[in-house]
Amino acid sequence: MSNLNWTEIFGQAMDAAGVLIETQPATADHLSAWQIADRHWQKLAEVAMTHRLRWSAGWAEQGPEQFSVYVLFEKQGEYLQVRTSIDLNRAELPSQATVYPAANRSERHTQDMFGIKFAEHPDNRPWTRHKAWDKHQYPLRKAFAVQGQPEAITPPDLDYAFVKSHGAGTYEIPVGPIHAGIIEPGHFRFQAVGELILNLEERFGYTHKGIEKIAEGRTPESLARLAGRVSGDTTVGHAWAACKAMEQAANISIPPRAALLRGILAERERVANHLGDIGAICNDVAFTFAQIQFSRLREDWLRTQANIFGHRLLMDCIIPGGVKHDIGEADCDAFKADNVRLRKELSDIITTLDLNSSLEDRLYTAGFLSEDIAAAFGTLGYVGRASGQDFDVRRDAPYPPYDKVTVKVALENQGDIASRFWIRYKEIMASMKLIEQFMALLQAGEIATAWQIPAAGSSGLGIIDGWRGEIVSYVAFGSDNKISRFYPRDPSQLNWPALEKLVLNNIVPDFPVCNKSLNGSYSGNDL
Template sequence: MSDANWTTDFLSRLVAADIAVAQTPLPSATLWQIDAHHWRQFAELAIQQNIRWAAGWAEHDQDRFLINACFEKHGVYLLLRTTVSAAKPALPSQATVYPAANRSERHTRDMFGIDFSGHPDNRPWTRHKAWSKQSHPLRKDFPVQGEPQTMTSPDLDYQFVKAYGAGVYEIPVGPVHAGIIEPGHFRFQADGELILNLEERLGYVHKGIEKIAEGRTPESLARLAGRISGDTTVGHSWAACMAMERAAGVEIPPRAALIREILAERERIANHLGDVGAICNDVAFVFAQMQFTRLRELWLRTNAGVFGHRLLMDRVVPGGVACDVTHEAGQSMLKDIARLRKELSDIVTALDLNTSLEDRLYTAGYLSAEIAEAFGTVGYVGRASGQSFDVRRDAPYPPYDQATFKVPLETEGDIAARVWIRLKEINAALKLIEQFIGRLPIGGDLIAAWRTPAVGSEGLGIVEGWRGEIVAYIRFDGDNQIARFYPRDPSILNWPVFEKLTLNNIVPDFPVCNKSLNGSYSGNDL
């Protein structure tokens, strides 16, 4: 079946199952609206057709709630929506069908008070002790400043899974860590050095991104999106701006699209360099960590020199970009690419010949293709376990729709595979930057004129960030203001598989398993 017509075939299956669908075209997807009592049944039919669950969120609209779920197949996106009464909000859970929907529904329940009947896990997710059980921070009547207490009670009664037996003991890690990473708690049980079970608890630094987005202008929203996860400022800004531009009917200039690509690929390279070095450091190969850190630092200095910011923050703006690439800057970046390639070649040879590194990385942290697919794993984590999906290739957007590049793929699913995927993605990104520097026109606009969207205009922005697929949803209110913003970081899909790939590893491999996934705490803790 072709990419374009799977939705037509699926719609006929829904009609055969007596599920009525109201269709509305969107700039980047098709919106299907169904009755709430068909919510789980839709998921059951969708998974039979190998349709991937990609994101879920809700919205408070006067006396009702809008519940949304985003699905994807062959690069075609489908936005599913239903409504429930605010007086008694409830609908069937899709998490019994799609494990990826589990934490999303728990977040929606905590933030809106919507009950997902039949949900496999009734514990709170985003809610720690900052709000009472009767408070729901994303309802419109909840104050943006919250209801701060003099002191927040410790979250001591979260019911972690227990393991029993002779010799079984429990290890709590975090939420405060020995390094400077963000807060996250990991509770695991072990027998000797063998890990029997691992469970995550996140959300300790909930920022209120979704709440404080309400009422912002497009420019202010783009700045906020760039701060969802500091290492993905380009990816989140691009997704948010794309969603706003699609809602407003704004097409960015070709030069701006090329510069956005250069920014995004430079962000990808910087983070992969840092990750490979950190993975090596976690298994005591400090030489490699020092070299990759040095290369990353040189790369970031070029960012600062050419674009005015080491992490490229606030370079992507609604309608285009806030920076240019001169001919001289382009030539400077091409020289940097040649130098990085040469140095990487020597360092990667050293990695490949280091038998002690192989002993720690190969077969450790194994994630099977079946589990990766079941949880909708994306980005380098998914591609190391045989999941080839890449938004740039499979749902291309300018300028990737005019690019030639190969998406790397590994099937071994271990830490070593996640290292090699990163290294291959660096090489692919270098080639993309070279292509697009060569295509930069002489002159050309950097930003398009903005059009104030009509009240209720909505859009989806979907890009391939360095960790994987980023989804951003925008709805506009009156006066060019944001009514609803939901960003879905790749980490929201990838964090759950960390509980799977750590099983049957030894306790000393826990840190390197974690680093090989490198989920964003901040991208999860909206």
């Protein structure tokens, strides 16, 4: 029996396919790094697919004479980062989206932002641009000014080539991009016959923030604040991932107490969002009682956070090298009281929901996402785990403080709205237990490590499990402690395309609850 791990076996397969691999220094635990020639870019994807590697993220950066393009794969909790280089004046690569559907929108984003063409891409329509800049301008190229050259009014993106409805009895329903309520803009174009959904296309990018561009030249402290605003409901997750990447680049380790406090913050963020989502799922099928109760529980949870950390959503609590706020014995008592109260309340409310036949009728079998489609799109977090994708960074690629505890990962395989509902509930229960374990491990000590200025050219890759799933954050430093490249990959980038699949053959009135059961982040997608 071979003692080789999958990375070594994969390397042998690549060698047999005629691909020369140059091994690079890895910047993180559970990570290997390779460099290959650009002509082998698609072969890399083809061999990766045969070895059942999961496509996780893709990004690019510009150097003085070339573009570097990266892809990140994962299998069995181990990651492989592969880089290739292409000439600035001949910016073209084979598309990996022909092999991995998960790469589709990432490559379109890179095309819009850098002008790198992906040959044979299955969908060459613009994704991020929305006519906010000329089609021959590329904002992430170094020559592009951060303020750009915007027109007084951005021209409307009227000629985006949505799939057209054909056939007797079919019709189109345009929804958005402006919605009722306070959610962010996103456009959903349906084809339907009667009430049955035949096709759905999504269109995002209406609130492109320029996160990647305005990160350039920032200090580590400033980048941490920016990362916490990639998606406001995941401020802990994105700030942690960015800080983890910066800490790797600077070759520093955070104190054990700081790691435990980060864990407490992340799990409280997870609980708060899951409480809100469960209530919202019920509300979208007119079960208002549950929405009221879960909103009340979430509000109590957030008020404790405001009292202890100074911010309801925990913004700016994570800083490079550690955390901003320490907690005392009284704070731990407040967290314990929150857990006791929440467990008691959930025991009563969940029993009521479980016995409600009308709720069951709307959630079970609706919004079905098969295991095969979930795997093909690389779905993450509660979306993936409700469709049999048994992966959690905290358990499978553990990082402090999760390497000190046992992480119980909820898993379902029915793939419907009910599964995504129950995964959230189980994760709430597991998160409260983790919070208690982290508090029990707390010992006196520092909450931050002194910062060390990284050498120019240093980079890091921060991978953590946010409440929506795996977050990937790439950070590279230039000179004078300034950021030269920041790329955050929110789980929503991989989860959103699954919505186009799980609504098929559902009725139009069920779209809101299908959408809420996925609950992708518009902001996390619209960098």
